[in-house]
Amino acid sequence: MAAMMSQLLVVLYTGLCAGRGNRMTDETLPKPSLSAWPSWIMPPKSNVTLQCHTSTNDVNFALRKGNVPVEFPQSPDSTEGMARFLLTDLQASSSGLYTCEYYRRDPPQRSSQPSDILLLLVTGEFSKPSLQAHQRGVVTARENVTLQCQRPNNSFESVKFALLKAGAAEPIRVQGPAKKKMNFSLRSVTVSDAGNYSCVYFLMRAPFWASEPSNHLEITVKGTVELTLIVIFILLFILGVFLIYKYTQCGAAPNKMTKCSRSSKDPQEQRTSVQPGKESDGGSPVCVYLYVCRVCTFACCLCPCKHVYLSVHM
Structure with a gap:
């Protein structure tokens, strides 16, 4: 596809160069590049910007359609090494082959070689495929x-034929x-x-309808849904690990004078005796509540807490 398109443009380019006359060009000046934004296939009554770019500074730019210079009511928006040619209200007559070139501002004012050809198409002249x-x-x-x-x-x-995709600046494929x-x-x-x-389909010759x-x-x-599920699973796994680490700690005191034990006899209430060191004679137990929370790791949610009695002998 690319080779056939290149051959077509080479033939057309040869014809364009033959019609340029004997104007002096500077072979040492690098050839500029020409591109279209947002695309080179545009709907009617839309606007397109043709951007001519070169690495040479202090130059003036010119745009041509075929062999004819394109005139603009105002000078093109240009910066160092770049010129932007805005084409507004595109019509079928706007379709064609465009090139750009630049001139040195200081004498001798010789021009560069023309850029590679840019084909601009304006749709709407034939019935839709x-x-x-x-x-x-x-x-x-x-x-x-x-x-x-x-x-x-x-x-x-x-x-x-050209295959287009919504949101893509360039055609996905051009074949024929x-x-x-x-x-x-x-x-x-x-x-x-x-x-x-x-x-879309288009003519390969003028008027390029x-x-x-x-x-x-x-x-x-x-595959989009599967990727989303994988991301969700990873996030839930990380959250589950965090909750397990945070809420399954038994809450033992730093001095390790208390400890936590569980009994399977009563799932709702547990009683644990904590005896630091040796038990003092006649000591009376002091009961406190602790909450032991379980973590449902599979569903990644916290289950209701249950009471744990601690009896500390003073």
Whole structure:
């Protein structure tokens, strides 16, 4: 796909260079780069920014569509080594091949080589295609998914197809040429491949018209829920360990003069005698309450506390 697209742009680029005349260029100046934001496939009446970038400072920038300079009512928003060309209210006539170049401000004012060609498409000139998935329902992670984009009518002219994903700046795939339909393969999908997909088709020659986008097709990849459950389980496990450590301590005194014991005879109430050292004759016991709380580690919750009697002989 990339090789075919590059061959097409090389042929078109050769034609553009042939029409530039004998204007002097400085071969030592690095070629600028040209990009589109938010994307090079845009709906009608929207805005797009073409960004021309170079590592050379103190230069002026120019934008061309084909061989024709693009005029702007105001100078483009430019910083050192960067110019932003804002194209507003896009129409079908805005589609085409764009390049940018720059000129030295100081004499001799020679220009750089033009950037690589940027194809800008404005959708809406052809009827929308249909997009279908060969797999129905939820897709399991690591499976292969095939999406088919099909034109609504028969035509003898070949077109290119582009697969789009909502939220992605660039098309996921650009393939062709084909006359009727195109299959897009998504191999070994992950949860990041889930989302809403659509497709368009467009002419490979001027005027570079493009169709309306197809209806969205939602792809759901099984694995998102499992990942969430794993995270929840880890958090609950950490919380359970913390609660076990905190609430299963028997509360013995620092001087180890008291100790805690449990009896299975009475699950609700326990009585424990604590005798520090030797028991004094005639000593009277002093009873105090302690609360022993159990922790339900599986459900990760605290169970009701129960009383424990401590009889300390004074």
